[in-house]
Amino acid sequence: MxxxxxxxxxxxxxxxxxxxxxxxxxxxxxxxxxxxxxxxxxxxxxxxxxxxxxxxxxxxxxxxxxxxxxxxxxxxxxxxxxxxxxxxxxxxxxxxxxxxxxxxxxxxxxxxxxxxxxxxxxxxxxxxxxxxxxxxxxxxxxxxxxxxxxxxxxxxxxxxxxxxxxxxxxxxxxxxxxxxxxxxxxxxxxxxxxxxxxxxLVQEKDLCSSCLKMCMDERDKLNKLMNVTPSCLKKPSFPLLLTPNSTAKDNQEEWRLRDNLPRHSTDHVP
The missing domain is CATH 3.80.10.10 (Ribonuclease Inhibitor)
Incomplete structure (x- = not known):
């Protein structure tokens, strides 16, 4: 027992x-x-x-x-x-x-x-x-x-x-x-x-083969689009990576601070 x-x-x-x-x-x-x-x-x-x-x-x-x-x-x-x-x-x-x-x-x-x-x-x-x-x-x-x-x-x-x-x-x-x-x-x-x-953001080695192929296909589509309209500088979008359990890249500070947080100021000491 x-x-x-x-x-x-x-x-x-x-x-x-x-x-x-x-x-x-x-x-x-x-x-x-x-x-x-x-x-x-x-x-x-x-x-x-x-x-x-x-x-x-x-x-x-x-x-x-x-x-x-x-x-x-x-x-x-x-x-x-x-x-x-x-x-x-x-x-x-x-x-x-x-x-x-x-x-x-x-x-x-x-x-x-x-x-x-x-x-x-x-x-x-x-x-x-x-x-x-x-x-x-x-x-x-x-x-x-x-x-x-x-x-x-x-x-x-x-x-x-x-x-x-x-x-x-x-x-x-x-x-x-x-x-x-x-x-x-x-x-x-x-x-x-x-x-x-x-x-x-994840490295290629952290993705399964099917997800990696899907992301590469999206990247290829983006490259073709940029070749047609080189003046367009849109950022690539990977909606399938918008999951809270994705393996994070070690150095996330730069994109997080740029996109989500205000610069260090006296008003706010994400």
């Missing part, structure tokens, strides 16, 4: 030394603590001693909970928790008043476990709630007046509150693949719907 309950995966233990060695300097001079893809199952308490970082990446792990002690990261402006197993967020997340970018895509969040503290993130510009278990969006998110992008794709939403659709600075709203009664009415406020998931 088995003794006790079955335990989940133990996960990798993060020491303070490992955490310190995982700090990188971003192009705008900030400090980024990157603990993504580390097999972490429990929030490493040791990183609370590094609470002066500007960016924290805990994505693509197996975290089930973020503790209230996250509030110690008062300088944080960029927080990535995507692709974990989070069922809730702590109320204390609302104390991170410098937060510019928050990605909790691809978790197990439910509407009832979205903390009211989210409404206090007055400097938040980008919020990704896609690929979760949300059946509604709190109208109180309309208090986030600085939001320019919000991802709500792949949930169980049947409506989007007007308070969210009519946010004054909202430019991108992705609500694709939700069971809306009339999906066209849900996005009529936005000029166009664009994907706001994280884009992870």
């Amino acid at each position: 088995a003794k006790g309950k079955a335990k989940g995966p133990k996960g990798k233990k993060i020491t303070l030394k490992i955490a310190k060695n995982s700090i990188r300097i971003t192009l705008d001079g900030g400090r980024r603590l990157d603990l993504s893809k580390m097999g972490i199952t429990t929030f490493p308490k040791c990183i609370l001693k590094l609470d002066d970082v500007d960016e924290l990446d805990l994505s693509r792990n197996m975290l089930k909970k973020i503790p209230s002690s996250i509030q110690k990261f008062q300088k944080l402006r960029w927080l990535d928790l995507h692709s974990n197993q989070l069922e809730e967020l702590p109320e204390a997340i609302g104390t991170l008043q410098n937060l510019f970018y928050l990605n909790v895509c691809n978790n197990k969040l439910t509407t009832k476990n979205l903390p009211e503290g989210l409404n206090l993130l007055k400097n938040l510009h980008i919020l990704n709630l896609g690929l979760n278990c949300l059946d509604s969006i709190p109208t109180s998110l309309g208090a986030l007046r600085e939001l320019t992008e919000i991802g709500l794709f792949d949930n169980a939403l049947t409506a989007i509150p007007n308070s969210v659709k009519k946010l004054p600075k909202l430019k991108k709203l992705n609500a694709e693949r939700n069971p809306f009664p009339d999906s066209t009415k849900q996005v009529e406020h936005a000029d166009s719907i664009k994907r706001v998931e994280m884009l992870h």
Whole structure:
């Protein structure tokens, strides 16, 4: 007869030394603590001693909970928790008043476990709630007046509150693949719907043969188009790589800062 309950995966233990060695300097001079893809199952308490970082990446792990002690990261402006197993967020997340970018895509969040503290993130510009278990969006998110992008794709939403659709600075709203009664009415406020998931660039060796062939075919089509109209300098688009579980390229800072984040300034210290 088995003794006790079955335990989940133990996960990798993060020491303070490992955490310190995982700090990188971003192009705008900030400090980024990157603990993504580390097999972490429990929030490493040791990183609370590094609470002066500007960016924290805990994505693509197996975290089930973020503790209230996250509030110690008062300088944080960029927080990535995507692709974990989070069922809730702590109320204390609302104390991170410098937060510019928050990605909790691809978790197990439910509407009832979205903390009211989210409404206090007055400097938040980008919020990704896609690929979760949300059946509604709190109208109180309309208090986030600085939001320019919000991802709500792949949930169980049947409506989007007007308070969210009519946010004054909202430019991108992705609500694709939700069971809306009339999906066209849900996005009529936005000029166009664009994907706001994280884009992870991958090397050819990380792609399966079929995906690699598809990407190469797209590249060939792009090259033909550019040969016909050489003055066109459009960037290549690889929609099939817009998945939160893609293997990330090591040096993502340049494209992320260029496309998603503001330069280092006195106003905001993603």
